[in-house]
Amino acid sequence: MSVTVFIQGRNGVSRWQPGKRWLLLPILLLAAGTGIYQQNTERFESQQASVDKDRLVREQQKQQVLDLKNATESQLAMLVTHVARMQAKIVRLEALGQQVAQNYQLEEQFDFSTEVGIGGPSDVGASIELGQLFDDMNALVSRIDNNNVQLSLLETVASNLHIDEERYISGQPINKGWLSSPFGLRNDPFNGRRTMHKGIDFAGKEGTEVVATAAGVVTWAGKMFGYGELVEIDHGNGLRTRYGHNKALSVTVGDVVAKGETIASMGSTGRSTGPHVHYEVLRGGQQIDPQKFVYRKAS
Known part of the structure; x- marks a missing residue:
């Protein structure tokens, strides 16, 4: 097979017959174009995949930032709650302290209305861990609670409630009932x-x-072997009272109770045959006969 090409020129029409090599040229050009097209297509797909991957990474980073923001806001909300709790307790402490200071004419030595003077060296630039901050704040809340108990006791004294008379042990640990077993063998x-x-x-x-049977501070409120649900009250001067076999308790350790205040309800917990209260008086840690306290005259 041969191909003849006619070319119109100034001197007329000339004829040219290309060889086989010239016939292969279009095929080579087509193959080259196809290769270039495929290469460009692969490059485009690779670039597109890279763009999609970058977009996915950016979206993940954006979500992480949002999660961190939400977590931070939640922690800050907890921090605000802690601060509010401490502020309320401090206001209470300041009011009680100011009242006690006035009652004892100690305003010049104790001023609860101004900022407390504090100082000391500081480690500039030291980082603060939020978790540690919460721990410190919780410890501060516990200290405030403890001071609240102490100031409540001072408030009782300052209100002329005669705490010494209240600590005088006398009477029965129940308002209704009867003596079912005395002290001794x-x-x-x-x-x-x-x-x-x-x-x-x-x-x-x-x-x-x-x-x-007297005012004091609760030193035990819970189960004790043999006693069941037990309440123990420290009245000072080495005297304590115990109330055992209760059904339920109305006080907790650290509570300041007044004479005649309800501390529990009668039950039959522990080593017991029926509903009753086992009443003890201890002096220096040793049980003594409570009878003289039960039937003594109230001060």
């Missing part, structure tokens, strides 16, 4: 053996109010 109700009963039992109806 008795036959144990569980094994029948002769044992020492180191308190007085007052029986009554389950749920009957159990009251403090």
Whole structure:
């Protein structure tokens, strides 16, 4: 097969017959164009994949920033709550302190209305961990709570409630009921053996109010072996009282209770045969006969 090309020129028409090499040229050009097109297509797809990947990374980073912002706002909200709690407690402490200072004419030595003077070296540039800040604030709240208890006791003194008279132990630990077992040797109700009963039992109806026989500070409120649910009150001067076998407790450790205040309800928890309160008086950590306190005249 041959191809003839006619070319019109000034001197007329001339004829040219290309060789086989010239016939291969279009095929080579087509192949080259196809290769270039495929290469460009692959390059474009690679660039597009890179752009999509970058967009995905940016979206992930954006979401991380939003999550961090939300977490920070949540932590700041907790911080605001902690600060509000401390402010309320401090206002209470300041009011109580100011009242006590006025009652004892100590305004010149204790001024609760001005900023407390403090100072000391500081580590400039030291970083503050938010978690540590929360821990410190919680510790401060605990200290404020402890001071609140102490100032509440001072408030009682300043209000002329005669705390010394209130600490005078007298009367029964119940308003309704009867003495069911005295202090001293008795036959144990569980094994029948002769044992020492180191308190007085007052029986009554389950749920009957159990009251403090003198003012003081609660040093135990919970289960104790043999006693069941027990309340122990420290009245100072080495004297304590115990109220055992309760059904439920109305006080917690650290509470300041007044004489006659309800501290529990009568029950039969622990080593007990029925609803009653086991009442003890301790001096220097040793149980003594509560009878003289039960039947003594109120001060």
